[in-house]
Amino acid sequence: MHRYRSHTCGELRASDVESDVRLSGWLHNRRDLGGILFIDLRDHYGITQLVARPGTPAYEALDKLSKESTVRIDGKVVSRGTENVNTDLPTGEIEVEVSEVELLGAAAPLPFTINAEDGVNEERRLEYRFLDLRRERMHRNILLRTAVISAIRHKMTALGFNEMATPILSATSPEGARDFVVPSRLNPGKFYALPQAPQQFKQLLMISGFDRYFQIAPCFRDEDARADRSPGEFYQLDVEMSFVEQEDVFQPIEKLMTELFEEFGNGRHVTSPFPRIPFREAMLKYGSDKPDLRAQLELVDITDIFEGSEFKAFAGKHVRALPVPDVSSQPRKFFDQLGDFAVSQGAKGLAWVRVAEDGSLTGPIAKFLTEENVAELTKRLSLSGGHAVFFGAGEFDEVSKIMGAVRVEAAKRAGHFEENVFRFCWVVDFPMYEKDEDGKIDFSHNPFSMPQGGLEALETQDPLDILGWQYDIVCNGVELSSGAIRNHEPEIMLKAFEIAGYDRETVEAQFAGMLRAFRFGAPPHGGIAPGVDRIVMLLAEEPNIRETIAFPLNGNAQDLMMGAPTELDETRLRELHLSVRKPQPK
Template sequence: MHAFRTHTCAALTANEVGQTVRLSGWVHRVRDHGGVLFIDLRDHYGMTQVLCDPDSQVFAEVEKVRSEWCIRIDGEVKARDPELVNPRIPTGEIEVYIRDIEVLGAAKELPLIVFGDQEYPEETRLRYRYLDLRREAMQRNMTLRSDVVASLRKRMWDQNFREYQTPIITASSPEGARDFLVPSRLHPGKFYALPQAPQLFKQLIMVSGFDKYFQIAPCFRDEDPRADRSPTDFYQLDMEMSFVEQEDVFTTVEPVIKGLFEEFGGGRKVDEVWPRISYRDAALWYGTDKPDLRNPIKMDMVSEHFRGSGFKIFAQLLEQDGTEVRAIPAPGGGSRKFCDRMNAFAQKEGLPGMGYIFWRDGNDGMEAAGPLAKNIGPERTEAIRQQLGLGTGDAAFFLGGKPASFERVAGRARDVIGEELGLTEQDRFAFAWIVDFPMYEKDEESGEIDFSHNPFSMPQGGREALDGDPLEVLGFQYDLACNGYELISGAIRNHKLDIMIKAFELAGYDEDEVRKRFGGMVNAFQYGAPPHGGCAAGIDRMVMLLADEENIREVIMFPMTQRAEDLMMGAPSEPTNEQLRELRLRVLPPEE
């Protein structure tokens, strides 16, 4: 007999009745039924009920075990009485009578209970992550993650991609986030960087003549944390292809992602058609470049209805350059109570509020109500209603100013309205490609031009497009949004050296700096670089959606806290004086 087990805790059925078996696992819970001890014994695969009565020679030993002790038992498989069969588990037809027991690992008092659904503070869960991971939901999430990665690899191989690995220690690059720097012992005063993405290397792989590349790639970015983003590192499905245009990338990626969500989505609907939405339209209609299309609400521009109107706040606002008024339709939201609640929501988000109009039955048919309706009059109100396609029982909310000042709140309000009014379709994955991103953006404070997205993208229109207003230049850049999250970001790359140098020049990098910072790519592009493009899909975020979790830490094995700390391993930690001397570094005390 094997030293630890003949079967897993999910393997025994009525077919094994009468056999002597050996099981190993953790004590999930202990129940005392009139002196007979029942133990739910758990391993990674499932649960088996084992029991011991006072007549057993090992009863005294079994009495000592507690929750989460790791034990090995030998015993005889017996059939449960028909009325005691548990159809919810594979082993529900049998139980094992303990004949021998060995404690493999005793456990002291637990800081968190594995059995049940108790909620614990995040710090407790992360400090004792090895216990937290024993819980059923976490075992399920991590198994899902592993299966997703395996499926992605197979799907990429089926698309004739090959997997290649790129360096983890490299040079710093402007990917839009802070680098994690690594001091060099052999080159004092110089630093490596952990890669924010394999961007430059995968482009060089294309220059090297490899036609299709992919990698399950770790990426490192020193970022402020969010619920859908890790503050230190994450994994992505990274891919690149030669001799492709934007549509070729879409055609290649869609069946991979669609198939993955059909395989692991638990029967939820996966949209067949993935629309292409320009960045500008996404901002106008949804207030975000990662819209949740399960929500049918589409915002609209209604500035003309308020220009010169009796509602002075908007009328005067529209006299300023770059301002506009947008409406958020709310089908079914036509009550003062709901309108007041949404107005309070806007105030919590930092705005003065949201104007609103709602339509209801009146003495002479449908009538418009609310402060805005009284101020702008019936003709303008009716024009707004017709433009938005609304009717009795519906409402519309209004935000005005420069889009940058209210767009984010408008997008959030759209989400809240869709949820509260039951408009957002559940049990569905709604995908959309967001395209035509602007290459550049202007810093509101300094007025300087910088890249707004991937700096290595090909501008639409090529070299000539860079001779005009930089803020009008669009890139062959694209994101894939799903249910309000960005899953994929990518681009057709800029493979022509003269265009790349000009593109960086507009963002404040002269040719010498470009050649210094990206010497490997600059040199490579002088030797026959092919047209190429690709993208990267966030694995953590995809698993989060598939697992129906709202926090990305629920699908990462050993995540950091919100403050980028590993409470379990004690990172970050202070270096020793010896380490600092060897690296010729000095640590300044923290600022007060």
């Protein structure tokens, strides 16, 4: 018999009754019922119930061991009997009467329970992540991640893509976030940058003639954590294709996502094909470039209705309306709670009216609306008895953010929200440029994107009117990926960067390799990079991305288990030609 096991803890069945077996695993739980000791033994594959009877060496050994100790046991498989079958376990028809026990690894007192979710705080869980990963939910999440990545590789290969690796140590690139940098020992005063994405290298692979590339790529960005973004590092399905237009990129990715979410979505419906929504339309209708289409409500721009109005709350402002059917009979509490929610999103309040069966409007602002206002609102919003309308007014971006959140919340509260479904969409036609906080023109998305209209658009149009061949894929309000048709012509690239404030010499220096390659016959190409962590987060129905990563950093980009980041001693600093200047205490 094998030194540690003849079977796994998820393998034994009624057909194995009377077999002599050897199992190894962790002591998951222990119960003493009427003097008989029942032990749940757990390994990667499942749980098997063990039985130890009083007066036996096995009883004495198992009774003293702490939970989560690892043991090897020998014993005989016996039937539990019909009345004692545990239908929640695949091994629930049998148990193993233990004859011999060997302690393989004793467990110290546990910082939190393993066999139950006890609400321990995240910092504690991350400090003892190796224990946290023993919990059923976390173990299941990581296995789901493994299965998803394996399926992605299989499906991408079947779609004709070739898996390739790109460098980790490279040069800095203006991807929109801070780089993690690595000092060069052999080149004093110089630094590598960890890739924010394999952007330039995957484009160079297309120029090299490989046509269809993919990679499960590690990416590194020195940015703050949030629920759908892990600080430090993350993984993405990096994809690039040659001789393609936008729709050529959409087709294989849409097929991949549909199959992936159908396979691992536990029966949740995947809506297909994915609608294409222009960025400006998404902002107007949904208040977000990451629209959650499960919410079956849309915002309507009614700014023009109140131009020149004497109603000061709306006059001279951008005004958005949210018509909600079948809620006019809701109690006042419904409206007050939605108003409180709007305030929590940054609003000063939430104006609203009800529509009576005769078409008249009632509510806090009804008296400020003229007959012309009411007639135009009724027509524009297709109002009828039972409707309520919620209003937001202010600056465009502010109103979009607040009313976009109100749209989803109202849909959930009013029964206009789809459950158990994955609603995908493509958001397209992003602006090429935007103004930063200082009023400077900057790239709004990927700086390597091809502008719609090419060089002519860059030379003749207002930069803020230029659209890029840029696109996002969104699912249930979560942005899974950004992508673009790339700028592969040197003069267009130089002009695009010039508009964003980069002179020719700077661009030639920072992107020397890329520009040199473009000058040797670059194919039109494009790509995308869906986030693996976010895909698994959606499939696992987890609200926080760290619940799908085996060893994530905490919100302060610290590894509490390994103690990273760490300080370097003077010897190592001298070797790297570095000195440390710590910030002065405030």
